[in-house]
Amino acid sequence: QKEVEQNSGPLSVPEGAIASLNCTYSDRGSQSFFWYRQYSGKSPELIMSIYSNGDKEDGRFTAQLNKASQYVSLLIRDSQPSDSATYLCAVNLGRYGNKLVFGAGTILRVKS
Amino acid sequence: DTEVTQTPKHLVMGMTNKKSLKCEQHMGHRAMYWYKQKAKKPPELMFVYSYEKLSINESVPSRFSPECPNSSLLNLHLHALQPEDSALYLCASSQDSREDGYTFGSGTRLTVV
Numbered sequence: 687q688k689e690v691e692q693n694s695g696p697l698s699v700p701e702g703a704i705a706s707l708n709c710t711y712s713d714r715g716s717q718s719f720f721w722y723r724q725y726s727g728k729s730p731e732l733i734m735s736i737y738s739n740g741d742k743e744d745g746r747f748t749a750q751l752n753k754a755s756q757y758v759s760l761l762i763r764d765s766q767p768s769d770s771a772t773y774l775c776a777v778n779l780g781r782y783g784n785k786l787v788f789g790a791g792t793i794l795r796v797k798s
Numbered sequence: 799d800t801e802v803t804q805t806p807k808h809l810v811m812g813m814t815n816k817k818s819l820k821c822e823q824h825m826g827h828r829a830m831y832w833y834k835q836k837a838k839k840p841p842e843l844m845f846v847y848s849y850e851k852l853s854i855n856e857s858v859p860s861r862f863s864p865e866c867p868n869s870s871l872l873n874l875h876l877h878a879l880q881p882e883d884s885a886l887y888l889c890a891s892s893q894d895s896r897e898d899g900y901t902f903g904s905g906t907r908l909t910v911v
Contacts (some may be wrong), residue, residue, distance in 0.1 A: 715820045717896050717897075717898050718896045720899045728904070728905075729886075729902040729903060729904050729905045730841065730887055730888075730902050731902070732899040732900070732901065735897070735899050737897055755867060774840055774841075774898075782809075784829060784846070784848070784892070784894050784895065784896055785843065785846065785854060786831075786843070786900055787843070788840035788841050788842075790839070790840050791840055793900075
């Protein structure tokens, strides 16, 4: 079982729709979770972090965490073509102290 | 502009060459990291430095040699690389707590010929 799993996509949504990206992780000791956006040929950019069960909102982005189900998601409201990128879920694995492990990433395409 | 600066942005080297990648951060972060990213793959952790000491080495071949001269600088020395080592090499930094995400530099795109 991979430590962090994501559906590779691509996920295609029309402009203005809600994009829903999902991630599961294997280590129940994990305490912090992150979403990065990576445009083609660029480095990852941190867009959201979440540590507690429930929802966390920042502008058009909402991160959701369910530790019992070992599941974290990212919702992007009012999707724009500029949101088209690869979204990487990253988990700080509890047993290793501070070690960020990435999922394979989900490609999001927003069609205008 | 990123607050983690990597140089050079591009590097082409032969298999017998010795080169170094450099990374600098001015955010007062206490941990620095090297990641390797192949095309269409996620970043893979190579090394972690915490308080200038190597704390994690993910079984990286010895042809990659990290160095942390001080809390702001991180180098990756390269020697006798193979073509399969061609990738984007990313440096990152953080406050070294589990709640902090990493800030990445723009990367060095390395091609080994």
